[in-house]
Amino acid sequence: MxxxxxxxxxxxxxxxxxxxxxxxxxxxxxxxxxxxxxxxxxxxxxxxxxxxxxxxxxxxxxxxxxxxxxxxxxxxxxxxVGRTFQITGTYASMTVIENVQMALISHHRKIYSFLVRAHLMYRDAAMELLALVGMQDQSERHCAVLAYGDLKRLELAIALAHDxxxxxxxxxxxxxxxxxxxxxxxxxxxxxxxxxxxxxxxxxxxxxxxxxxxxxxxxxxxxxxxxxxxxxxxxxxxxxxxxxxxxxxxxxxxxxxxx
Missing domain, CATH: 3.40.50.300 (P-loop containing nucleotide triphosphate hydrolases)
Known part of the structure; x- marks a missing residue:
């Protein structure tokens, strides 16, 4: 093989x-x-x-x-090929689920506008990834308030967004x-x-x-x-x-x- x-x-x-x-x-x-x-x-x-x-x-x-x-x-x-980093690089001003949604939007090469709002796109897929890393209960929290260990788990979900x-x-x-x-x-x-x-x-x-x-x-x-x-x-x-x-x-x- x-x-x-x-x-x-x-x-x-x-x-x-x-x-x-x-x-x-x-x-x-x-x-x-x-x-x-x-x-x-x-x-x-x-x-x-x-x-x-x-x-x-x-x-x-x-x-x-x-x-x-x-x-x-x-x-x-x-x-x-996905990658996680020693120092996490999430968007602090966004929620947990929004961070994953942004990764999914990039993966699918979608363009969003005021007519198709980004926060409505790929929510189900984002929640599946958050469930995979045990972060679904924190999906609406902003990254700025997360513990460091939770940021690491979120970064893993983001890295898995493009399978x-x-x-x-x-x-x-x-x-x-x-x-x-x-x-x-x-x-x-x-x-x-x-x-x-x-x-x-x-x-x-x-x-x-x-x-x-x-x-x-x-x-x-x-x-x-x-x-x-x-x-x-x-x-x-x-x-x-x-x-x-x-x-x-x-x-x-x-x-x-x-x-």
Whole structure:
């Protein structure tokens, strides 16, 4: 079975700084894949290239076998790639349901006017998405008064508005309380199972990663140093040294260096 996402030799340099160095991996349908690593490892750079916000220095990225090279973020979004961000970006002056309706209007490429008011469009579909993330009871609340954990759930509903096949989640539990982190990732795992969505997510909370990821990749200084099951990553001595343990990083020659 071909992978939903195929990445080969992905690299990005900023002058003399090699932010990502020859990274290759794939992501299968319905797989929850974690990308972890120390700060500055290249995780956000990788995400930004996958979504077209950064131009790759070299390498290929394919979605269902078709290249995404040179496409703009909105074009990649149209092809079925959604994204949530570490810092939420909802419209604070709008209600919860209006935020989801705006995403649905964009997805369906509809134009609204005074004759066809936006708040009347796709309400049923918006409520279905809010029910999926447990936010239907807060549909008429303004985003400005929501708790941060609720904003994260709303952002997930917005990301699902165009029924993506691939979802990129950049530190989805950042800034959340421990119980909220568990609840959000349990919800994400349920969506993966029900909808067959493939999810690539970055995360610093190892309890979240080990509890929910089907597979884990580890970046260090732009290089992919491990890719395997949760059990493999737990037992990998280099991973423990680089990320899970004493904070020692490795250079490209494999020699240790103090962080």
């Amino acid at each position: 071909s992978a939903v996402l195929e990445v080969q030799g992905l690299s990005k340099a900023f002058g003399a700084i090699q932010a990502l160095d020859d990274v290759s991996f794939d992501l299968q349908k319905g797989e929850l894949l974690a990308l972890i690593g120390p700060n500055g490892a290249g995780k956000s750079t990788c995400f930004n290239m996958l979504m077209g916000q950064l131009k790759m220095s070299s390498g290929t990225v394919k979605l269902n076998g078709k290249s995404l090279a040179g496409l703009k973020p909105r074009q990649i979004w149209r092809k079925g 993506p096949m691939l979802l990129l989640m950049d530190e989805p539990t950042a800034g959340m309380a421990p119980k909220e982190r568990i609840a959000l990732m349990e919800l994400t795992a349920q969506i993966v199972e029900r909808r067959g969505v493939s999810v690539l997510f970055t995360e610093h909370d190892m309890d979240v990663v080990f509890a929910h990821a089907h597979r884990v990749m580890v970046l260090n200084r732009g290089q992919l140093i491990a890719n395997g099951s949760v059990e493999d990553i737990r037992e990998d001595a280099r991973v423990r040294e680089v990320y899970l343990g004493g904070g020692t990083l490795f250079n490209h020659d494999g020699e240790s260096a103090n962080a």
